[in-house]
Amino acid sequence: QVRLVESGGGLVQTGDSLTLSCAASGMSFNDDAMAWFRQAPGKEREFVASIRWRSGNTYYSDSVKGRFTISRDNTKNTVYLRKNNVQPEDTAVYYCTTGGGLLDTLPQLYDYWGQGTQVTVSS
Numbered sequence: 001q002v003r004l005v006e007s008g009g010g011l012v013q014t015g016d017s018l019t020l021s022c023a024a025s026g027m028s029f030n031d032d033a034m035a036w037f038r039q040a041p042g043k044e045r046e047f048v049a050s051i052r053w054r055s056g057n058t059y060y061s062d063s064v065k066g067r068f069t070i071s072r073d074n075t076k077n078t079v080y081l082r083k084n085n086v087q088p089e090d091t092a093v094y095y096c097t098t099g100g101g102l103l104d105t106l107p108q109l110y111d112y113w114g115q116g117t118q119v120t121v122s123s
Helices: none
Strands: 003-007 010-013 018-025 033-039 046-052 058-060 068-073 078-083 092-100 117-122
Touching: 003 092, 018 033, 018 092, 018 117, 033 078, 046 068, 046 078, 046 092, 058 068
Parallel strands: 010 117
Antiparallel strands: 003 018, 018 078, 033 046, 033 092, 046 058, 068 078, 092 117
């Protein structure tokens, strides 16, 4: 059974940095993609970034490219999302997911989801 557990969210100030973690278990850890999505109040769930477990290839949405970095530690079965220079519009619940492909940006293409971690950016 696949299990994804996010952590690292919280209240931060504009311009701060923050790293989210997603601990995965029950997966085959082949070259499937792991991804981060986010959902702000009243908005659709939005793709943020993805990474392949084995190759480490990454893909980013235009809205976070250059500010966010996705990475993985295969020894810990954990995926990270490093967020630099956070802005109020980055306020959202951030979800970790797997089961889709590296370039899949639609949430319905992913099979497994974590419970989410709240990030709130104050101005």
